[in-house]
Amino acid sequence: MKKKILVCFGTRPEAIKMCSLIHKLKEDSTDVIKVCVTAQHREMLDQVLDFFEITPDYDLNIMKANQSLNELSSRIFMKIDAVLVDFNPDLVLVHGDTTTSSVCAWAAFNRKVKVGHVEAGLRTFDKTSPFPEELNRQITGRITDYHFAPTTISKENLIAENVLESNIKVTGNTVIDSLYWTVGKLKNNFKNEVIDNLTATIDFTKKIVLVTGHRRENFGEGFLNICKALKEIANDTTVEIVYPVHLNPNVQKPVTELLSDCSNIHLIAPLDYPSFVWLMMQSYLIITDSGGVQEEAPSLGKPVLVMRNTTERPEAVTAGTVRLVGANFDSIVENGKELLNNRTIYQHMAKAHNPYGDGKANERIVTFIKQKLE
Numbered sequence: 001m002k003k004k005i006l007v008c009f010g011t012r013p014e015a016i017k018m019c020s021l022i023h024k025l026k027e028d029s030t031d032v033i034k035v036c037v038t039a040q041h042r043e044m045l046d047q048v049l050d051f052f053e054i055t056p057d058y059d060l061n062i063m064k065a066n067q068s069l070n071e072l073s074s075r076i077f078m079k080i081d082a083v084l085v086d087f088n089p090d091l092v093l094v095h096g097d098t099t100t101s102s103v104c105a106w107a108a109f110n111r112k113v114k115v116g117h118v119e120a121g122l123r124t125f126d127k128t129s130p131f132p133e134e135l136n137r138q139i140t141g142r143i144t145d146y147h148f149a150p151t152t153i154s155k156e157n158l159i160a161e162n163v164l165e166s167n168i169k170v171t172g173n174t175v176i177d178s179l180y181w182t183v184g185k186l187k188n189n190f191k192n193e194v195i196d197n198l199t200a201t202i203d204f205t206k207k208i209v210l211v212t213g214h215r216r217e218n219f220g221e222g223f224l225n226i227c228k229a230l231k232e233i234a235n236d237t238t239v240e241i242v243y244p245v246h247l248n249p250n251v252q253k254p255v256t257e258l259l260s261d262c263s264n265i266h267l268i269a270p271l272d273y274p275s276f277v278w279l280m281m282q283s284y285l286i287i288t289d290s291g292g293v294q295e296e297a298p299s300l301g302k303p304v305l306v307m308r309n310t311t312e313r314p315e316a317v318t319a320g321t322v323r324l325v326g327a328n329f330d331s332i333v334e335n336g337k338e339l340l341n342n343r344t345i346y347q348h349m350a351k352a353h354n355p356y357g358d359g360k361a362n363e364r365i366v367t368f369i370k371q372k373l374e
Contacts, residue, residue: 003031003373006089008080010040010062010100012048013292016273017119018095019052020178024362029370036083038062038076038100043247047272052178058083069099069132076103084111090373094140095119097133097291097312105143115140116369118174120147121154122312129310131217133291137312146372148365150295151315151355171364172357175295180359182277183300194275198242202266206240207284207340209233213255213307214246215289222327223251226307227258229332230287234262239340241265242279285339285346287325287332294322295356303349305335315355320348 005025009018015037025033036058039045049056060079062072076099084092084107092108094101095118105115117140127135141147147163149155150173158168202208213226234241245255245267259265271279277296280286286297289307297304298321309326316322325331339346 003090004087005029005031005033005091005093005369006036006083006087007033007093008036008038008100008104009095009098010038010045010060010076011098012041012044012273013290014095014098014100015045015048015052015054016178016292017174018093019048019054020181021093021118021174021362021365022054023052024177024366025369028363028366031373034058034087034089036060036080036104038080038104040072040076040098040100044270051182051273058087072099073103076100077107080104080107081111084108084113089113091116091146091369093118097122097130097137097140099132099136102136102139105140109143114145115143116146116148116365117141117144118148118365119150120144120168121149121156121158123154123157124310124312126310129217130215130291130308130312134312146368148361148368150357150361153315169364169368171368172359172361173295174357174361174365175292176299176354176357177359177362179277179296179299182274183281186274186278186281190274192272192275194272195278198268198275198279202242203240204282206238206264208279208282209239209241209336209340210279210283210286210288211241211243212246212286212288212290212293213243214248214251215308216250218289218307218327219250222307223254224258225327225329226332227254229329229336230259230265231262232329232333233336233340234265236337236340237264239264242268242283244268244271244276244279246270285336287336289327295354298322298352298354298356301350303339303346305332305339307332313356319355320352321354323349 034057037056038060042063062075093116147168148171287305304322305325
């Protein structure tokens with residue numbers, strides 16, 4: 001008898017990590033697969049859906065300007081419940097650490113539907129960092145039936161929380177599957193207007209420092225420190241800093257006010273996924289507070305400075321592919337300049353092992369689901 005699987009996500013990072021899994025589910029399964037998006041990120045989500053050629057079966061379209069986390073949660077709860085009643089799935093798959101993930105998992109539990117958690121078991125053990133993502137992960141982990149842990153450390157975290165080992169599968173991270181798929185398209189002469197524009201406006205003969213930043217815990221003083229540090233690094237005329245600026249006003253305001261007058265700092269609109277991967281491939285160094293970039297960049301041989309005080313991805317720190325620098329002016333500048341000027345240290349980080357996967361995470365997840373649902 002065919003089973004019904006509902007895949008739920010709402011943000012761009014979730015979409016990047018789940019779209020390749022959806023394709024694998026549909027290729028290798030006779031089950032009925034449907035996709036529900038909350039559209040917690042609207043424009044950025046749609047770009048990823050278009051690139052991966054995914055058309056949602058349910059689009060909750062819950063985004064409103066300046067809504068609180070509580071309002072966001074309540075809107076997801078109400079709308080996802082109608083989907084659960086309509087589709088009546090046997091399994092709901094969620095991803096990672098977003099409000100969408102924790103609320104959809106909780107709603108499925110309330111309807112006595114089993115939950116599978118992709119990218120399970122990541123922990124900082126500090127519920128305020130990252131906020132609200134760390135507690136979202138922990139809540140989702142308590143609800144989940146089947147845990148797809150990207151690494152053995154993630155598995156160990158779950159076992160320490162009394163999750164049955166038989167319900168955990170170490171898979172690697174699906175972001176690597178999606179990254180390899182995208183790099184393959186880019187190397188096969190994929191082009192778009194955004195890539196053409198970047199090529200025309202940025203001097204790629206210089207060392208490209210790619211910057212991304214959006215974390216709530218860095219709003220305010222954190223972003224002021226980050227911007228001042230980037231301005232200091234930009235004093236090196238052999239460097240071009242490219243910063244796709246997140247749409248959140250808490251990011252846009254300080255970044256625009258402090259950095260728009262620097263000739264070798266390019267403040268650009270958020271990039272679609274293939275253009276961002278292309279830019280990572282061209283970069284010399286990446287400075288970010290993103291979780292996904294910590295996983296992707298090492299596969300491309302790019303050192304990463306992480307502008308956070310904690311990370312739920314300690315494997316990359318241990319492997320030497322990333323360094324934690326926080327939103328600290330001195331730490332960002334010191335580490336940034338060292339990697340830009342010390343070739344030996346740079347090469348050590350660039351050649352470090354990527355602990356996050358071999359591009360076969362989706363295959364392992366689909367096999368595990370088949371076994372459990374049968």
